[in-house]
Amino acid sequence: MTSPDLRKYMDKKLILQLNGNRKIIGILRGYDAFLNLVLDNPIQIFEEGEVQMGPQTVVRGNSIVSIEPLDSL
Numbered sequence: 001m002t003s004p005d006l007r008k009y010m011d012k013k014l015i016l017q018l019n020g021n022r023k024i025i026g027i028l029r030g031y032d033a034f035l036n037l038v039l040d041n042p043i044q045i046f047e048e049g050e051v052q053m054g055p056q057t058v059v060r061g062n063s064i065v066s067i068e069p070l071d072s073l
Contacts, residue, residue, distance in 0.1 A: 010028055012027065012028055013070040018059070022045075025045065034062075036060055037061070
């Protein structure tokens with residue numbers, strides 16, 4: 001299995017589109033071969049508003065639909 005190359009996204013603010021029409025914004029701090037991501041300062045976006053999720057979270061790779069940088073690369 002080839003590991004995804006997300007080095008250019010490290011320490012950048014990203015928005016993740018997840019299955020179930022969910023979105024999370026956070027700063028990428030780490031990842032693995034399965035595209036599991038570690039995000040700092042994660043915020044989950046809802047139609048009603050935003051919810052701070054805590055200081056850090058892990059997002060499972062199989063739930064990620066798309067990754068979009070919010071900072072310039």
